[in-house]
Amino acid sequence: MGRKGGHKRRFKNKNNQGQDGYKKFKGDDGYNEWYYDHPIFEAYYKLQLEEAYFKEKPEEFTLFWNMMKEKLPVVFRINKLTPNYQVFLDNLKDKDFIKKFIEEKRKQLEQQGKAPTEGQQQKEQEGEAIEEEEQEAEKEAEEQQNEDEGNGEGEEEEDDEDEADQKEGDDKKGENNTKTFEKFEFSQEEIDTLQINNIKFYPDELVWQINCNRTQLKKSQLLKEFHKYIQRANDSGLISRQELVSMLPPLLLDVKPDDIIFDMCAAPGSKTAQLLELMYTQGGINTKGAVVANDVDQKRAYLLTHQVCRINPSGLVVINHPAQFFPTLQDPTSNQAYDQKFYFDKVQADVPCSGDGATRKIPTQWRNWNTRDGQVLHPLQLAILQRALTLCKVGGYVLYSTCSINPIEDEAVITEAFRRASQGSIELIDIHTKFPELKGRRGLSKWTVCSSTKKHPGHDQEKKETVADWLKIYDNFESIEKNDKLAQFVRDSMFPEPEDKMTNEIKIQNTMRILPHDQDTGGFYLALIKKNSLINWSKKGLPKTAGSNNEEQSAQQQQEQPAQQQVVDDYIPDASEIPKEAESLQNVEGDAQDGKKNNKNKEPVQKENFVTIPEEDWQNIKENYGIEGIDQSLFVVNTIGKQKVVRLITEGAKKFNDCDVKGVVNKVNMGTKAFERSRETFQGIQCRFRICQDSVNLIAPYMSKRKIVVSEDDFKFFVQNKNAKYTEMPNQKLKEEIAQLGQGSIILHCPTYNDNLVCQNFHQSVNIMISKEITESFKIRYLKQLF
Numbered sequence: 001m002g003r004k005g006g007h008k009r010r011f012k013n014k015n016n017q018g019q020d021g022y023k024k025f026k027g028d029d030g031y032n033e034w035y036y037d038h039p040i041f042e043a044y045y046k047l048q049l050e051e052a053y054f055k056e057k058p059e060e061f062t063l064f065w066n067m068m069k070e071k072l073p074v075v076f077r078i079n080k081l082t083p084n085y086q087v088f089l090d091n092l093k094d095k096d097f098i099k100k101f102i103e104e105k106r107k108q109l110e111q112q113g114k115a116p117t118e119g120q121q122q123k124e125q126e127g128e129a130i131e132e133e134e135q136e137a138e139k140e141a142e143e144q145q146n147e148d149e150g151n152g153e154g155e156e157e158e159d160d161e162d163e164a165d166q167k168e169g170d171d172k173k174g175e176n177n178t179k180t181f182e183k184f185e186f187s188q189e190e191i192d193t194l195q196i197n198n199i200k201f202y203p204d205e206l207v208w209q210i211n212c213n214r215t216q217l218k219k220s221q222l223l224k225e226f227h228k229y230i231q232r233a234n235d236s237g238l239i240s241r242q243e244l245v246s247m248l249p250p251l252l253l254d255v256k257p258d259d260i261i262f263d264m265c266a267a268p269g270s271k272t273a274q275l276l277e278l279m280y281t282q283g284g285i286n287t288k289g290a291v292v293a294n295d296v297d298q299k300r301a302y303l304l305t306h307q308v309c310r311i312n313p314s315g316l317v318v319i320n321h322p323a324q325f326f327p328t329l330q331d332p333t334s335n336q337a338y339d340q341k342f343y344f345d346k347v348q349a350d351v352p353c354s355g356d357g358a359t360r361k362i363p364t365q366w367r368n369w370n371t372r373d374g375q376v377l378h379p380l381q382l383a384i385l386q387r388a389l390t391l392c393k394v395g396g397y398v399l400y401s402t403c404s405i406n407p408i409e410d411e412a413v414i415t416e417a418f419r420r421a422s423q424g425s426i427e428l429i430d431i432h433t434k435f436p437e438l439k440g441r442r443g444l445s446k447w448t449v450c451s452s453t454k455k456h457p458g459h460d461q462e463k464k465e466t467v468a469d470w471l472k473i474y475d476n477f478e479s480i481e482k483n484d485k486l487a488q489f490v491r492d493s494m495f496p497e498p499e500d501k502m503t504n505e506i507k508i509q510n511t512m513r514i515l516p517h518d519q520d521t522g523g524f525y526l527a528l529i530k531k532n533s534l535i536n537w538s539k540k541g542l543p544k545t546a547g548s549n550n551e552e553q554s555a556q557q558q559q560e561q562p563a564q565q566q567v568v569d570d571y572i573p574d575a576s577e578i579p580k581e582a583e584s585l586q587n588v589e590g591d592a593q594d595g596k597k598n599n600k601n602k603e604p605v606q607k608e609n610f611v612t613i614p615e616e617d618w619q620n621i622k623e624n625y626g627i628e629g630i631d632q633s634l635f636v637v638n639t640i641g642k643q644k645v646v647r648l649i650t651e652g653a654k655k656f657n658d659c660d661v662k663g664v665v666n667k668v669n670m671g672t673k674a675f676e677r678s679r680e681t682f683q684g685i686q687c688r689f690r691i692c693q694d695s696v697n698l699i700a701p702y703m704s705k706r707k708i709v710v711s712e713d714d715f716k717f718f719v720q721n722k723n724a725k726y727t728e729m730p731n732q733k734l735k736e737e738i739a740q741l742g743q744g745s746i747i748l749h750c751p752t753y754n755d756n757l758v759c760q761n762f763h764q765s766v767n768i769m770i771s772k773e774i775t776e777s778f779k780i781r782y783l784k785q786l787f
């Protein structure tokens with residue numbers, strides 16, 4: 001059933017009505033239409049990719065380009081740390097699961113006399129769609145206004161799979177370059193074709209893909225309930241919705257339970273969560289490692305805390321720094337032969353990028369794409385990569401990734417890092433052998449540096465411009481004319497060497513490009529670098545920028561910064577190396593869709609710190625819950641505020657904290673909530689702290705008091721009855737056992753599921769102390785509830 005009726009789309013901002021090249025208009029049939037076309041963008045990638053990938057089959061370029069315009073399918077990963085996750089997994093393994101789910105729901109509604117008639121259904125859908133559309137238009141107008149004010153940042157949404165405002169249609173691809181609105185309903189026949197498929201390259205059957213996109217799931221009345229099911233699982237941390245390609249970097253880092261990993265540009269945290277999942281899957285409660293998740297944007301760092309806390313990780317440390325300037329910490333306990341500096345075992349540099357591989361998620365690329373963004377970001381990306389390599393231990397690995405397909409942000413950055421690093425100190429690992437089921441393209445050994453001459457050529461069919469009119473190509477850095485404004489951000493570091501000398505030497509083909517049409521994903525770039533020895537960074541002057549007098553500039557810089565000319569192993573870039581413009585482009589990338597950023601009103605950073613729990617409080621907790629076997633120093637409190645929460649951290653997190661002797665790192669959060677100062681003051685409560693559900697599975701094995709072992713049935717009873725009166729409890733023996741413990745926090749441990757429930761025991765009742773989200777997860781996993 002297609003969408004009918006030509007309601008008007010409202011545009012509040014005049015700029016929405018016809019920007020050069022990006023017009024929305026009312027089509028002949030009354031549908032609003034939207035251009036998915038940018039001839040310069042297309043010409044640029046023909047130039048960059050055709051010879052390497054499509055020479056034999058030039059028509060494949062069209063497949064690739066058309067796929068860039070399609071919405072992404074829904075993908076999610078099951079969090080293996082969630083006890084009894086297999087119930088959810090078993091559902092997915094049933095090929096007819098979606099069909100059965102919908103039939104079940106329909107039956108339920110019919111029984112309740114609530115099943116909508118077809119007419120009602122359509123009316124409702126259209127009403128909702130109009131409302132949503134109006135909201136989208138407003139959002140867009142606001143975004144436009146921001147751009148006009150020079151913020152350069154659009155509205156962004158919260159999680160990895162939340163897509164930026166997308167208004168594209170369903171089936172016009174290939175015919176012309178406009179799209180109409182989605183179909184909002186599925187016929188029974190179409191529902192029958194819906195499937196959830198396992199993604200083979202990901203271990204343990206944890207990643208699944210639905211063969212429709214998220215808008216379809218959300219907007220189809222019949223599928224809405226199914227979308228809610230997925231949403232409930234996501235909100236509770238049972239699954240994480242994350243784009244498929246974005247799951248590759250953590251997998252490639254080969255995480256070990258004792259690793260201390262630096263995630264340099266981490267918000268909103270989908271890869272951080274995945275790193276922690278991989279770490280705890282191997283190490284269980286004995287996990288000692290940590291993931292230090294950093295983001296330059298404080299608000300986004302807080303958002304990350306919120307997102308990653310869904311999986312309750314004691315090994316999480318959230319910090320807030322510009323990655324390229326991250327300080328070198330001292331490690332007094334270091335057993336490295338070379339020095340006493342603190343080094344990370346592995347570093348993930350998922351750098352800020354133009355995001356032009358993420359057009360399937362960020363359709364505004366079709367309006368905004370230009371060559372300048374990549375050029376502006378290149379120096380920042382290079383500086384972050386160099387810092388990543390410096391901070392990584394000898395024998396450790398750095399994973400560089402972007403969701404851009406622009407060689408200036410990808411191969412050019414890697415090549416320049418190798419040019420600057422001392423020979424043999426780093427090497428590119430061939431990642432193509434790691435996932436035989438994944439189709440990855442080899443990194444480019446040559447590319448073209450060029451600038452677009454205009455933003456967008458417009459959609460005027462009469463214009464007869466050609467690629468040559470749109471792209472100004474630079475053969476080499478030296479040939480750039482002095483006052484060429486288009487080359488303002490072009491640098492010598494962006495050029496490959498003649499005859500691919502350097503790229504062949506460093507084996508750039510070991511890096512990987514993911515193209516969207518190869519396996520229905522976004523575009524992505526990955527490079528895994530091993531650090532073989534300490535690196536002597538040779539900086540032959542700052543990278544030269546074109547469009548100015550380079551020689552003069554270089555000479556002046558050499559005079560001003562003589563130290564930078566020397567060979568240095570602790571490389572920190574000079575701020576002047578990075579164009580100021582890079583800052584405003586920082587959040588354009590695909591993975592990081594979060595709350596709107598407003599640079600203007602940034603609040604001053606309040607430096608947080610974490611210290612070991614005070615002795616008196618520790619003794620109170622230890623005695624009350626009978627805790628043995630975990631060191632006091634792994635329980636920390638923050639130094640600002642009321643210290644209401646005691647957090648559990650890992651040894652790795654503690655080590656990182658201890659190495660920041662001078663307190664130079666801006667910490668946002670650490671570990672997971674273990675105990676909370678209780679508000680209850682009534683009689684009989686011995687302990688001032690109640691247990692938190694967040695870390696109960698990590699602490700329960702070390703608890704000998706106030707822990708009751710329950711059967712599967714009793715466990716389910718409490719999941720079903722959040723506030724259970726003693727008189728309602730079916731198991732008399734259990735009731736007596738609970739009553740004997742007296743009032744206060746207790747846990748119910750179910751050995752069958754190896755799971756625990758935190759409860760508050762009152763005089764005559766037991767209340768389950770878990771959030772709404774976790775309750776939903778328990779209902780899915782233990783009561784097998786679908787809705």
Ligand SMILES: C[S@@+](CC[C@H](N)C(=O)[O-])C[C@H]1O[C@@H](n2cnc3c(N)ncnc32)[C@H](O)[C@@H]1O
Pocket residue numbers: 160246264265266267268269270271272294295296297300321322323324350351352353586587589590591592
């Ligand atoms: C590609 S996104 C990271 C996505 C993230 N790794 C994930 O998987 O959810 C890049 C992030 O880098 C941050 N960023 C930009 N410039 C930075 C800098 N100089 N230092 C640290 N983080 C930076 C942005 O705020 C953004 O959150």
